[in-house]
Amino acid sequence: MNAPANNGFELSSLLDAIFKKYHYDFRQYAEASLKRRVAAALTHFGCATVSELQNQVLHQPHLFGALLEILTVQVSDLFRDPSYYKSIREKVVPYLQTYPSLKVWVAGCATGEEAYSLAILFAEEGLLSRTLIYATDINPSSLRVAEDGIYDLRRFARFSQSYLQAGGRASLSDYYTANNSSVVLDRGLRKAILFSDHSLATDTAFAEVELVSCRNVLIYFDTELQDRALGVMRDSLRRKGFLGLGQRESLRFSKHADAFLELVPEERLYQRL
Amino acid sequence: MNELTAGKRVRAIVIGGSAGAIDALNVIVPLLPEGFSVPLVLALHLPAASPSHVPRLLMNKSALKVKEPDDKEPMVPGHFYVAPPNYHLLLEKGGCFSLSVDNQVHYSRPSIDVLFESAADAFGDHVVGLLLSGANEDGARGLLRIKEAGGLTIVQAPETALVPVMPGAGLRVAGPTHVLSAVDIGALLASCEPVRVAK
Numbered sequence: 250m251n252a253p254a255n256n257g258f259e260l261s262s263l264l265d266a267i268f269k270k271y272h273y274d275f276r277q278y279a280e281a282s283l284k285r286r287v288a289a290a291l292t293h294f295g296c297a298t299v300s301e302l303q304n305q306v307l308h309q310p311h312l313f314g315a316l317l318e319i320l321t322v323q324v325s326d327l328f329r330d331p332s333y334y335k336s337i338r339e340k341v342v343p344y345l346q347t348y349p350s351l352k353v354w355v356a357g358c359a360t361g362e363e364a365y366s367l368a369i370l371f372a373e374e375g376l377l378s379r380t381l382i383y384a385t386d387i388n389p390s391s392l393r394v395a396e397d398g399i400y401d402l403r404r405f406a407r408f409s410q411s412y413l414q415a416g417g418r419a420s421l422s423d424y425y426t427a428n429n430s431s432v433v434l435d436r437g438l439r440k441a442i443l444f445s446d447h448s449l450a451t452d453t454a455f456a457e458v459e460l461v462s463c464r465n466v467l468i469y470f471d472t473e474l475q476d477r478a479l480g481v482m483r484d485s486l487r488r489k490g491f492l493g494l495g496q497r498e499s500l501r502f503s504k505h506a507d508a509f510l511e512l513v514p515e516e517r518l519y520q521r522l
Numbered sequence: 523m524n525e526l527t528a529g530k531r532v533r534a535i536v537i538g539g540s541a542g543a544i545d546a547l548n549v550i551v552p553l554l555p556e557g558f559s560v561p562l563v564l565a566l567h568l569p570a571a572s573p574s575h576v577p578r579l580l581m582n583k584s585a586l587k588v589k590e591p592d593d594k595e596p597m598v599p600g601h602f603y604v605a606p607p608n609y610h611l612l613l614e615k616g617g618c619f620s621l622s623v624d625n626q627v628h629y630s631r632p633s634i635d636v637l638f639e640s641a642a643d644a645f646g647d648h649v650v651g652l653l654l655s656g657a658n659e660d661g662a663r664g665l666l667r668i669k670e671a672g673g674l675t676i677v678q679a680p681e682t683a684l685v686p687v688m689p690g691a692g693l694r695v696a697g698p699t700h701v702l703s704a705v706d707i708g709a710l711l712a713s714c715e716p717v718r719v720a721k
Binding site for chain 2: 465
């Protein structure tokens with residue numbers, strides 16, 4: 250990865266151009282990891298400089314999809330960080346059981362693994378039939394994968410183990426059909442989830458929900474954009490609603506810290522005041 | 523030997539290693555003087571799912587506060603930061619940490635290259651890069667980036683490392699400014715002075 254001296258303003262110029270032409274806003278993404286992704290894009294498109302990349306994507310719009318893919322693609326796992334799901338089961342579900350109907354928002358759902366994990370957990374706790382899960386992302390191809398609910402079979406040995414560590418009450422295989430190389434998740438889970446396009450950088454709250462789960466998404470934002478995104482989540486949560494972040498994400502550095510109490514600090518589970 | 527560091531002002535000492543690196547750190551860290559105020563940042567290869575024992579291992583050896591930073595945590599003097607398992611750790615220009623769960627680099631997350639390249643980018647010549655004992659070539663390119671940005675680069679002399687592959691690659695790829703034993707590395711780091719950051 251080369252870092253020419255004018256990398257800084259070339260990068261901001263590229264991000265301005267992408268925003269003006271395609272309305273995707275990366276201008277407040279955390280710079281260090283964004284730069285790595287832009288460097289990967291330079292390699293992919295065979296560009297020597299960021300300006301050259303800007304020129305290509307501005308004048309050849311069909312290339313933008315591939316660039317968006319490189320800048321935003323994210324991989325997750327079913328029941329990634331099992332202790333997080335265990336805490337939701339033990340500390341959050343008892344509250345949720347008192348509500349007649351439930352809405353959950355998985356913000357930055359990528360290819361859907363987190364949304365399906367919550368759907369399985371809610372099914373086992375008898376909540377899924379009265380729950381609607383909104384799962385949103387800005388990457389259209391990730392959303393398509395998420396909607397299909399079809400994943401590589403080879404990942405499922407690990408997923409099954411995580412499911413059990415997360416306090417799963419049955420066997421993960423109860424929730425899918427496997428063929429030679431892939432796994433199709435149960436359609437009943439799929440029916441509880443509404444996948445759609447939403448940007449934490451440019452869109453606002455769209456529903457009142459009881460739980461927001463947003464894991465390893467904020468790490469890609471600078472602190473100002475984190476505050477914006479957390480503000481949207483705060484506005485979406487009903488009073489006493491719950492917020493779950495990634496294992497190393499924290500409200501400590503956010504201006505919204507006072508709007509929440511720490512419910513399970515080590516799992517980064519918060520409750521809206 | 524220390525003419526290159528005499529009065530060298532350093533924002534961060536970034537350290538990478540895998541197998542055998544803890545042994546080297548157990549020699550190096552006790553050599554840092556009390557009140558040493560240049561932050562140290564370590565990316566160490568670990569099995570992804572295991573809870574990290576590194577902070578505890580280092581804690582016993584050091585008066586520094588050892589911790590795994592959260593995302594956007596400001597880097598402050600007197601700390602020895604350790605990349606949390608299964609995250610890349612990066613430094614931002616403003617002096618805070620960022621994390622990422624992007625793909626592994628050299629089969630590793632945290633990756634040493636990712637840490638080193640971000641440090642070179644964020645702090646230019648106010649960086650010291652140190653590559654210790656280890657079993658793959660992660661860190662060599664990052665060390666080169668630090669050198670190109672004007673930072674000070676050190677590898678553990680391969681013949682003194684428990685596993686020489688990593689420092690050997692660093693030596694070959696980056697042509698580091700210093701190739702030293704753990705004891706000499708400790709003495710060199712101890713001579714670094716912090717950058718006074720205007721508030």
